[in-house]
Amino acid sequence: MRSRTSVWSHECFPTACPDALALAQCRHSCDSCAVGRWMYKYRLEEVPLEVLRQRESKWLDMLNNWDKWMAKKHKKIRLRCQKGIPPSLRGRAWQYLSGGKVKLQQNPGKFDELDMSPGDSKWLDVIERDLHRQFPFHEMFVSRGGHGQQDLFRVLKAYTLYRPEEGYCQAQAPIAAVLLMHMPAEVPPGPGQAGGGQGTPSSKALCLSHPQQAFWCLVQICEKYLPGYYSEKLEAIQLDGEILFSLLQKVSPVAHKHLSRQKIDPLLYMTEWFMCAFARTLPWSSVLRVWDMFFCEGVKIIFRVGLVLLKHALGSPEKLKACQGQYETIERLRSLSPKIMQEAFLVQEVIELPVTERQIEREHLIQLRRWQETRGELQCCSPPRLHGAKAILEAEPGPRPTLQPSPSIRLPPDAPLPGSKSKPKPPKQVPKEQQKQEKASGQLDKTPKPGQAKMAIAGGDACPPQDVPRRTQSTRTHPLRTQLPRFQPTTAPRRAWCPRRVRTPTCNPGISGLQGGVSTHLHGSRTDTFQGLPTP
Amino acid sequence: MEAIWLYQFRLIVIGDSTVGKSCLIRRFTEGRFAQVSDPTVGIEPGKRIKLQIWDTAGQERFRSITRAYYRNSVGGLLLFDITNRRSFQNVHEWLEETKVHVQPYQIVFVLVGHKCDLDTQRQVTRHEAEKLAAAYGMKYIETSARDAINVEKAFTDLTKDIYELVKRGDISIQEGWEGVKSGFVPNVVHSSEEVVKSERRCLC
Numbered sequence: 001m002r003s004r005t006s007v008w009s010h011e012c013f014p015t016a017c018p019d020a021l022a023l024a025q026c027r028h029s030c031d032s033c034a035v036g037r038w039m040y041k042y043r044l045e046e047v048p049l050e051v052l053r054q055r056e057s058k059w060l061d062m063l064n065n066w067d068k069w070m071a072k073k074h075k076k077i078r079l080r081c082q083k084g085i086p087p088s089l090r091g092r093a094w095q096y097l098s099g100g101k102v103k104l105q106q107n108p109g110k111f112d113e114l115d116m117s118p119g120d121s122k123w124l125d126v127i128e129r130d131l132h133r134q135f136p137f138h139e140m141f142v143s144r145g146g147h148g149q150q151d152l153f154r155v156l157k158a159y160t161l162y163r164p165e166e167g168y169c170q171a172q173a174p175i176a177a178v179l180l181m182h183m184p185a186e187v188p189p190g191p192g193q194a195g196g197g198q199g200t201p202s203s204k205a206l207c208l209s210h211p212q213q214a215f216w217c218l219v220q221i222c223e224k225y226l227p228g229y230y231s232e233k234l235e236a237i238q239l240d241g242e243i244l245f246s247l248l249q250k251v252s253p254v255a256h257k258h259l260s261r262q263k264i265d266p267l268l269y270m271t272e273w274f275m276c277a278f279a280r281t282l283p284w285s286s287v288l289r290v291w292d293m294f295f296c297e298g299v300k301i302i303f304r305v306g307l308v309l310l311k312h313a314l315g316s317p318e319k320l321k322a323c324q325g326q327y328e329t330i331e332r333l334r335s336l337s338p339k340i341m342q343e344a345f346l347v348q349e350v351i352e353l354p355v356t357e358r359q360i361e362r363e364h365l366i367q368l369r370r371w372q373e374t375r376g377e378l379q380c381c382s383p384p385r386l387h388g389a390k391a392i393l394e395a396e397p398g399p400r401p402t403l404q405p406s407p408s409i410r411l412p413p414d415a416p417l418p419g420s421k422s423k424p425k426p427p428k429q430v431p432k433e434q435q436k437q438e439k440a441s442g443q444l445d446k447t448p449k450p451g452q453a454k455m456a457i458a459g460g461d462a463c464p465p466q467d468v469p470r471r472t473q474s475t476r477t478h479p480l481r482t483q484l485p486r487f488q489p490t491t492a493p494r495r496a497w498c499p500r501r502v503r504t505p506t507c508n509p510g511i512s513g514l515q516g517g518v519s520t521h522l523h524g525s526r527t528d529t530f531q532g533l534p535t536p
Numbered sequence: 537m538e539a540i541w542l543y544q545f546r547l548i549v550i551g552d553s554t555v556g557k558s559c560l561i562r563r564f565t566e567g568r569f570a571q572v573s574d575p576t577v578g579i580e581p582g583k584r585i586k587l588q589i590w591d592t593a594g595q596e597r598f599r600s601i602t603r604a605y606y607r608n609s610v611g612g613l614l615l616f617d618i619t620n621r622r623s624f625q626n627v628h629e630w631l632e633e634t635k636v637h638v639q640p641y642q643i644v645f646v647l648v649g650h651k652c653d654l655d656t657q658r659q660v661t662r663h664e665a666e667k668l669a670a671a672y673g674m675k676y677i678e679t680s681a682r683d684a685i686n687v688e689k690a691f692t693d694l695t696k697d698i699y700e701l702v703k704r705g706d707i708s709i710q711e712g713w714e715g716v717k718s719g720f721v722p723n724v725v726h727s728s729e730e731v732v733k734s735e736r737r738c739l740c
Binding site: 170230267 | 553593
């Protein structure tokens with residue numbers, strides 16, 4: 001028996017020739033055969049079932065003792081995320097890592113409340129038009145008005161009510177869709193196959209009304225992992241474009257030089273990459289592995305993936321021979337070679353790439369200063385970015401009531417600053433954490449950045465009011481631990497929804513929602529002969 | 537290897553979300569060439585113009601990003617959906633938006649009423665669209681990417697108009713502006729510009 005994931009890979013490209021996989025994903029048919037064989041080879045090296053089972057039980061243990069693991073063995077969690085979360089537990093693991101689970105516990109009934117509200121028609125209209133354009137070949141979203149699309153609507157609508165000042169951004173739809181695929185509603189009577197399965201009656205208790213799990217994960221992504229990405233003006237993504245480009249200089253000077261000589265604005269290729277966390281760029285198996293790491297380690301992973309792709313697409317003089325014009329270069333980045341996007345290869349490269357949170361934060365400050373000098377203050381103040389599960393957990397209202405500062409200036413809990421996160425040593429106890437925070441604020445004092453201070457304060461504003469009183473309540477005993485259903489690892493992963501074919505063949509705009517959605521695309525080029533041109 | 541081209545025009549396609557911008561472009565670029573990555577295959581000798589077509593996001597939020605690209609375009613297709621009245625009402629806003637951000641250059645626009653295969657659901661009459669287009673000095677054309685109606689024509693008509701303006705000298709190639717480029721040796725920008733400037737003279 002094969003695991004569900006490998007079954008999928010055959011289902012989704014129902015052709016005898018394994019190269020069909022590459023063909024479907026790569027528009028350069030010329031070399032697709034060789035690449036296809038290469039990919040096929042890798043497909044066969046999938047996780048053996050025994051290993052998968054072992055991983056499942058390890059993950060179950062972690063999820064059942066999450067606080068302890070996060071506090072004491074965070075490195076191990078990171079390592080296991082890098083190896084890939086077992087598909088059957090992926091959705092739950094993402095909720096734990098992102099803190100979406102905690103949010104849900106802190107705000108019981110909040111989603112339902114939002115769900116009941118009618119919503120602002122201004123947003124509903126836009127959302128509705130995007131519903132059928134998200135992963136239109138995925139069985140969950142394939143039917144118009146079906147469960148998948150309905151849930152997607154509910155999640156996105158709820159977000160516009162939760163953050164009315166932000167509303168809806170088209171790039172949120174694919175993010176929410178991927179989350180929903182992993183946190184679906186309780187399997188409806190219809191497709192019974194791989195189902196929520198035998199031995200997990202208690203999962204019913206956990207899965208209250210499911211879109212809410214996806215909703216809180218979406219909230220965490222929008223507010224903790226990628227704050228400001230989806231806000232009006234899209235300033236955060238523009239800043240990250242500059243950061244990415246600057247980091248590229250060290251990672252691949254050749255690619256950097258080429259892109260600057262061609263005057264290719266990072267926004268031309270990275271907007272969709274970053275805003276959709278590569279959900280619309282990479283092959284499905286790679287998307288999942290990247291997200292596993294992203295939920296654990298934060299935006300650093302997104303930067304690294306971007307850098308790896310750039311490095312391997314444009315990083316050597318030979319590669320650049322084929323893209324000497326601006327158009328050719330952008331085209332290369334828009335239809336990346338399947339080889340460099342392949343799961344095992346990409347993940348390994350990402351893990352090995354020495355780009356740290358500290359570097360990103362340092363670059364962030366540099367680019368922010370540059371922005372302020374050239375364009376003035378940021379118009380949308382987002383809360384500071386938190387680099388992954390650990391940082392999010394620490395910023396959560398943890399066991400440190402003593403930290404409540406003087407009433408006049410209330411630093412929001414998610415304000416710990418860039419500097420603090422870059423400290424590699426994971427704090428083990430409360431006092432240490434305190435020290436760290438004090439240090440962090442010291443650092444803030446040293447670099448008096450008006451923007452930064454504002455950001456921190458804005459972080460407080462960004463917290464929903466209901467968070468505040470709960471803060472003290474949900475302390476040491478994480479609510480998570482209490483009501484975990486006993487989950488038996490099954491041979492087939494629990495997931496009922498498996499992507500049939502998740503990406504449109506050309507992977508991009510067009511039919512799919514984001515298309516228009518995410519960025520300015522250099523979409524096509526054509527050289528035409530105009531025989532009929534009038535001559536003077 | 538890149539085929540030889542005489543001019544390169546950069547066109548931008550704008551309009552509300554879901555009016556069908558990408559489908560139109562896809563029909564135009566991929567409907568004809570199987571391999572998008574190699575767009576110049578099969579070109580016969582003649583006057584060649586290379587089109588670089590930039591697709592944009594329709595949602596207002598993305599304008600802070602997309603507007604940077606108006607400036608470097610010489611032509612634009614402004615799309616609305618004939619079955620969606622609001623997208624037509626927003627045409628005015630799109631024009632204002634581009635006018636502000638295109639300075640000091642100008643964009644030659646054509647107004648495109650898209651999805652004309654859905655005539656039964658029409659919410660915008662041809663007459664009123666033509667009137668609006670005329671008021672702004674644009675041409676109006678109705679297209680359907682699904683049924684491949686007028687897709688070629690929309691792009692070629694616009695290209696011809698721009699070509700005329702370039703020939704007349706109303707639009708000129710400028711250093712640091714990507715709207716119109718003259719080609720020949722497309723990869724060596726500076727020297728090629730010289731080459732083709734003289735080339736252009738021969739044509740007139």
